[in-house]
Amino acid sequence: MNRYSYLLLLSFGFLIWSCNPNAQETIVKSNPANWEFEKVDSLQIDILGNPVLADVEFGKVLIYDTQSREFLILKLQGEVQSRFIKDPDSFDNFGFPLLLPAFLDENQVMIPGTSGLYIYDLEGKMEAKIPHPEVLSGSTFTNFPGYSIDYLKTGDNQLILSKSFRIFESYVGQKEFYSRFRALEVLNLEDNTSRAWIPFPEDSRFKNGNGYIQSDFEPYFAADEKDVYLAFAGEPRLHQFAWLGDSLSHQKTLDLKLPDFAEITGKPLEKLADVGVSTNLSTAAIRKVSLWGDRILVLFYPGLSTEQAEAITMEFQKGNREEALAMRKSFLGDRKMGMAVVDKTSFQQLGIAQFPDWVNPGGFVREAEDFWFQKAFNPDEEEDFLKIYKVKLVEK
Secondary structure, three states, rough: OOOHHHHHHEOOOOOOOOOOOOOEEEEEOOOOEEEEEEEEEEEEEEOOEEEEEEEEOOOEEEEEOOOOOOEEEEEOOOOOOEEOOOOOOOOOOOOOEEOOEEEEOEEEEEEEEEEHHHHEEOOOOOEEEEEOOOOOOOOOOOOOOOEOOOEEEOOOOOEEEEEOOOOOOOOOOHHHHHHHHEEEEEEEOOEEEEEEOOOOOOHHHHHOOOOEEEEHHOOEEEEEEEEEEEEOOOOOEEEEEEOOOOOOEEEEEEEEEOOOOOOOOOOOHHHHHOOEEEEEOEOOOOEEEEEEOOEEEEEEOOOOOOHHHOOOOOHOOOHHHHHHHHHHHHHHOOOOOEEEEOOOOOOOOOEEEEOOEEEEOOOOEEEOEEEEEEEEEOOOOOOOOEEHHHHHHHEE
């Protein structure tokens, strides 16, 4: 079944169906704290396919099977509450998924697809469809656990937060894309108005087109009623923005210290004319930003540099598979995924939390103070179940 195989992917590409300088702060704490994950509980369900942990909230667990397009909703005790499938030919099919689904409230789930944002009740009945502000011909999709849209209540407004899929009458291989790009889409459910915010910073490496590989510049973010925290995948920097009425104001940028994080260089704009859009899940990338009390958590994969990934790809193209695999193993060494811990108030990096061997570190779902992870993938055995762990992050 190999449902976590994306962690082992080599360089590959596929077409997207669509297409004031910031102040920097670099602060390193002299005596960083240590954190450990401790297992609290677990839940297991028999299921074939490619199931991914999408969300945990309201006493429920949401699983999405990317193979069958099935939504599976469990109670925390493991009992199946409901399950439904959205077939490609159904009238309310969301099209190609853009992110994993998430709970909107205790009675609704939502998922963004190429044809819009869809809201269903827990039995699969469509309750609303909100078209995208810009017609989409497609996008890429990665099934990292917990990589879904989010929602936020500010006063009387309920906001849906998603990465933006707008291309603003451009495409990734075009100069205009990088000046028009916006990372964050914010939808107000009260009146269904939508706005795209947060361009590439003026001093960002992606401002010059070095983001034609979507996995390099993919935005990851978390928000509360005061601020939005956002990072672009291949750039180890965390940006803080404050909500100011109907706008966002940049506050600070922190250069993160991520062990062994390889350099993503990409290609400058003048060389992009004939470049096709691609993604590469072996290169270094930030893969999640999450809020945890008074801390900001930044999950990262050290990965390959742009040059290393290109060298491996070249060996594969020559038919030298064994040489390419050996080269990749040599480049990666013993690099492991980790999580930077940042203090919200001081905006200082406090240290790095390491993941235990028994979890899949590709992503997680945070529920209040707790975390939910999928079980570590077993490459030697095809598993016909999904097991998830509830864990606590404890400062030592």
